[in-house]
Amino acid sequence: MKDKLRVLAFESSCDELSVAIIERDGRKILANIVHSQIDIHAIYGGVVPEIASRDHVRRLDAVLDKALEVAKLNLREAAELIAVTRGPGLVGCLLCGLEYAKGLAVGLSVPIVGVHHLEAHIAAADLEEEAPQTPYIALLVSGGHTHIIKVLQRGGPYTVLGSTRDDAAGEAFDKTAKLLGLGYPGGLAIDRLAQQGQRGSFSFPQPMPGRDNLDFSFSGLKTAARNLIRDSSGSLLDQKLANFCADFQGTVVDNLLRKSLRACEMHAIPRLVLAGGVAANSELRSQAVKRGAESGVRVSLPSRELCTDNAAMVARAGWLAYHTHAKSEELTFSALPNWNFS
Numbered sequence: 001m002k003d004k005l006r007v008l009a010f011e012s013s014c015d016e017l018s019v020a021i022i023e024r025d026g027r028k029i030l031a032n033i034v035h036s037q038i039d040i041h042a043i044y045g046g047v048v049p050e051i052a053s054r055d056h057v058r059r060l061d062a063v064l065d066k067a068l069e070v071a072k073l074n075l076r077e078a079a080e081l082i083a084v085t086r087g088p089g090l091v092g093c094l095l096c097g098l099e100y101a102k103g104l105a106v107g108l109s110v111p112i113v114g115v116h117h118l119e120a121h122i123a124a125a126d127l128e129e130e131a132p133q134t135p136y137i138a139l140l141v142s143g144g145h146t147h148i149i150k151v152l153q154r155g156g157p158y159t160v161l162g163s164t165r166d167d168a169a170g171e172a173f174d175k176t177a178k179l180l181g182l183g184y185p186g187g188l189a190i191d192r193l194a195q196q197g198q199r200g201s202f203s204f205p206q207p208m209p210g211r212d213n214l215d216f217s218f219s220g221l222k223t224a225a226r227n228l229i230r231d232s233s234g235s236l237l238d239q240k241l242a243n244f245c246a247d248f249q250g251t252v253v254d255n256l257l258r259k260s261l262r263a264c265e266m267h268a269i270p271r272l273v274l275a276g277g278v279a280a281n282s283e284l285r286s287q288a289v290k291r292g293a294e295s296g297v298r299v300s301l302p303s304r305e306l307c308t309d310n311a312a313m314v315a316r317a318g319w320l321a322y323h324t325h326a327k328s329e330e331l332t333f334s335a336l337p338n339w340n341f342s
C-alpha cells in the first residue's frame with residue numbers, strides 16, 4: 001500500500017464547508033480551505049439546516065477548485081484517496097459532501113472512506129509538527145459533543161470515559177452568549193469579552209463535582225447564567241459583562257480540565273490532547289498547559305484552525321482509517337467500511 005498517498009477530503013457536517021488535500025504519511029497539509037456560513041446564519045441566531053445545505057451545494061465546486069489551486073494540483077493528482085465526513089451532523093449538510101465525494105470517487109475510480117466527525121477532531125492533533133504519543137486522553141469539546149476519550153492507538157480503538165449528560169460545552173457557550181445578546185456563534189464572543197474581564201464577581205455552580213465522575217453536565221450552568229442575567233435587569237454591560245463572561249468561561253474550563261486531568265491520573269496516561277471547536281478557547285488552552293505542567297501531564301493543542309471544523313482533520317482520519325482497515329488496494333466505494341464509534 002502506498003504510504004505517500006494523497007488524500008482529498010470533504011467536511012460539510014454543519015455550517016462550514018471545507019475541502020483539504022494532504023500527503024506524505026497523511027500529515028502534510030497542502031490545502032485546507034474552509035468556507036464558513038457565519039454571516040448567513042447570524043441573523044437567525046443559529047444554524048438553519050436547509051439554508052446551510054443549499055449553500056454547501058452552491059459552493060462545493062468553488063471550494064474544491066480553490067483547494068486544488070492552493071495545492072497546485074489537478075483533481076486526479078490530488079485524489080488518490082477520498083475521505084468524507086459521514087456523520088454525525090445535519091443530515092442535509094452531510095449528504096451534500098457525501099454525494100459529491102461519492103460521485104468523484106466513482107468518476108475517478110479511486111477509493112473512498114467515510115469518516116466519523118469525532119474521529120476526525122481527534123486526528124487533528126496529528127497534523128501538528130509534534131504529533132501526540134499514544135496512548136493519550138482526548139478532551140473532545142465541540143458544539144454538539146463533550147467527551148473524555150481514551151485513545152489507545154491512532155485510528156482507534158477509542159474508549160469513551162465520560163460524556164455530557166445534557167448540553168455540550170460549545171452549546172453552553174452558544175446559548176449563554178445568545179442570552180447575553182452576543183450573537184452567533186457565541187463561544188468566540190465570550191472568549192473575547194472574557195479576556196477583558198476579572199473572575200470573582202459572579203458565582204456559578206461547579207457541575208457534577210464528584211472526584212471520580214468523568215461525566216459532565218452544563219444545563220445547570222446555563223440556567224444559573226439565565227437567572228443571573230434576568231436578575232441583573234439589563235445592567236450587564238461593559239466591565240460587568242466582561243466579568244460575567246470571565247466567570248462563566250472560567251467555570252466551564254475548570255470543570256473540563258479537572259475531569260480531563262483526573263482521567264489522565266486514573267488511567268495513568270500523562271498525555272492530554274484537546275480537540276473540537278471549544279479547544280480554540282483561549283482560557284482553556286492556557287489553563288490546560290498550566291495545569292497540565294503542574295500535574296505532570298503533557299498537553300497537545302492543535303492550532304485553532306485545526307480545532308474548529310475543517311477538512312484536513314477528515315483527510316488525516318481518512319488516511320488512518322484506510323491504512324488501519326483497508327485489506328487491499330482494491331478498496332472501493334462498495335467496500336466502504338462503516339465503523340462504530342464506541
Ligand code: KG4
Nearest residue numbers: 142143144170187191277278280281308309
Ligand atoms: O467543532 P466545531 O467547529 O463544530 C462542531 O462539530 O460542533 O465546534 C463549534 C463550537 C461552537 O459551539 C462554538 O461556539 C465553539 O465551538 N467555539 C468556541 C470558540 N471557538 C469556537 N467556544 C469557546 N471559545 C472559542 N474560542
Ligand code: ZN
Nearest residue numbers: 142277308309
Ligand atoms: Zn466539529
